[in-house]
Amino acid sequence: MVFPANPFKPTAGVMPPVLIGRESISADFSEGLDDGPGAPDRLMLITGPRGSGNTVMLTELGLIAKKRHWIVIDETASAGLCDRLIARIAPQAGRVADATLKPAFMGLSLGELTFTPAMRPSTLRDAIAARLNSLGKGKGLLVTIDETQDASLEDMTAIATAAQHMLRENAEVAFVFAGLPSLTSDLLNAKVLTFLRRASIKELGDVSLVDVRLALARTIRHAGVSIDDPALDAATKATGGYPYMIQLAGYHMWRQARRRTEGPADTITIDDVRSGVEQARARLGEGVCAPVVKRLSDRSVDYLRAMAQDDGPSVTSEVAKRMHESMDYANIYRQRLLDEHIIAAVSRGKVDFAIPFLREYLRSMGE
Incomplete structure (x- = not known):
C-alpha cells in the first residue's frame, strides 16, 4: 500500500481536516x-x-458567510489597517466608485488611496455603505481582523466607529475580531472602544480529550490507515487538548509511519506515535514557546523557571523563595507576566502557565 497524503495541517491559519471543539462558535x-x-x-x-x-476560526466563519453569498474582507492588523480596509471595501478596489466617497478621499499615491486620520471613520462607513448598495438582495459584508492586539488605537477607533454606525442602521454587515487574550484588557478598556464591549466574546480554550480522540480516529481511519486503541490513547493524551499540538502530533506520527521501513505498512503504531510526539514537542517549542521566552527579561524568565518546577499551579511565595527574592520584588515580574497573558492567576496566591507546553519547554532548557 502507498501511504496516503498526510491529512494533518500544522501550518498557521490552514484549515485542519476536522474542526473540533469550536462547533458552538460556528453555530452562533x-x-x-x-x-x-x-x-x-x-x-x-x-x-x-x-x-x-x-485564524482558523476566522477562516471557518468566512466560509460560512460565503455560502450565504456574502462578501468577505479578511485583514491582519498592522500599520495602515483602516486605509487598506477602505480601499478593499470600496465597490471598485483602489478607486472611488460612489460620489459619496469623494469628499473623504484626500490623496492618491502610487495607486494607493490615503486619508487623514480625522476622516477615516466616515470614509470607512461610506465605503461600506457604497459596497452594500452595489450588492444584490440578501447579500452582506463580513469584515474579519486577525491579530487585533497589534492594531493601533487610531485604526481600531475608526473601525469601531464605522461598525457602530452600520450596525445601528441595521445594515447587512458583520465584524469579527480575533487576537490574543490581552485584547480584552488593552483595546476594550479604552474609552473610545466601549462599543466593542457589546461584542459576543468567544474564548478559545483547550479541546476536550474526548473530542480530540474522536477527531484523530476519524481523520486517520477515513484516510484508510489503521491505529489501535493504545496508540490512539497515547496520541490523544500527548496533545493536551491544544489545537496546534493536535495537528503537530498528527502530522509527525503520520510522517513517521509513512517513512518506517519495517512493520505494518498501513498502520500508525505506538512507536510511531511516541516518535511523532517527540518531534512535535520540539517543533512546538521552537515555534510557540521560544519566541515568547526570547522577548522576556532575564528575571521574568527566572520567574517562569521557578514556576516550571511545579507540575501544576505554583504558590507565589514559593516562587519568590526559589528566585531568592522578596515577595514584593518577585511580584513585579509576576504582574508583568500576568499583563502579557503568559501566566494566569488561578486562585489567591497561585499562578499557572497560560501558554500550553511552556512548562515542558522551560524544563527542557535546563536539561
Missing part, C-alpha cells in the same frame, strides 16, 4: 447571519493564546 455565527441585522453574534470577538485556532 450562522444563526447571527440568518437572524438578520441586530443579531448579537454579528459583532464577535475571538480570543485565545497562540496556536488555539484564532
Whole structure:
C-alpha cells in the first residue's frame, strides 16, 4: 500500500481536516447571519493564546458567510489597517466608485488611496455603505481582523466607529475580531472602544480529550490507515487538548509511519506515535514557546523557571523563595507576566502557565 497524503495541517491559519471543539462558535455565527441585522453574534470577538485556532476560526466563519453569498474582507492588523480596509471595501478596489466617497478621499499615491486620520471613520462607513448598495438582495459584508492586539488605537477607533454606525442602521454587515487574550484588557478598556464591549466574546480554550480522540480516529481511519486503541490513547493524551499540538502530533506520527521501513505498512503504531510526539514537542517549542521566552527579561524568565518546577499551579511565595527574592520584588515580574497573558492567576496566591507546553519547554532548557 502507498501511504496516503498526510491529512494533518500544522501550518498557521490552514484549515485542519476536522474542526473540533469550536462547533458552538460556528453555530452562533450562522444563526447571527440568518437572524438578520441586530443579531448579537454579528459583532464577535475571538480570543485565545497562540496556536488555539484564532485564524482558523476566522477562516471557518468566512466560509460560512460565503455560502450565504456574502462578501468577505479578511485583514491582519498592522500599520495602515483602516486605509487598506477602505480601499478593499470600496465597490471598485483602489478607486472611488460612489460620489459619496469623494469628499473623504484626500490623496492618491502610487495607486494607493490615503486619508487623514480625522476622516477615516466616515470614509470607512461610506465605503461600506457604497459596497452594500452595489450588492444584490440578501447579500452582506463580513469584515474579519486577525491579530487585533497589534492594531493601533487610531485604526481600531475608526473601525469601531464605522461598525457602530452600520450596525445601528441595521445594515447587512458583520465584524469579527480575533487576537490574543490581552485584547480584552488593552483595546476594550479604552474609552473610545466601549462599543466593542457589546461584542459576543468567544474564548478559545483547550479541546476536550474526548473530542480530540474522536477527531484523530476519524481523520486517520477515513484516510484508510489503521491505529489501535493504545496508540490512539497515547496520541490523544500527548496533545493536551491544544489545537496546534493536535495537528503537530498528527502530522509527525503520520510522517513517521509513512517513512518506517519495517512493520505494518498501513498502520500508525505506538512507536510511531511516541516518535511523532517527540518531534512535535520540539517543533512546538521552537515555534510557540521560544519566541515568547526570547522577548522576556532575564528575571521574568527566572520567574517562569521557578514556576516550571511545579507540575501544576505554583504558590507565589514559593516562587519568590526559589528566585531568592522578596515577595514584593518577585511580584513585579509576576504582574508583568500576568499583563502579557503568559501566566494566569488561578486562585489567591497561585499562578499557572497560560501558554500550553511552556512548562515542558522551560524544563527542557535546563536539561
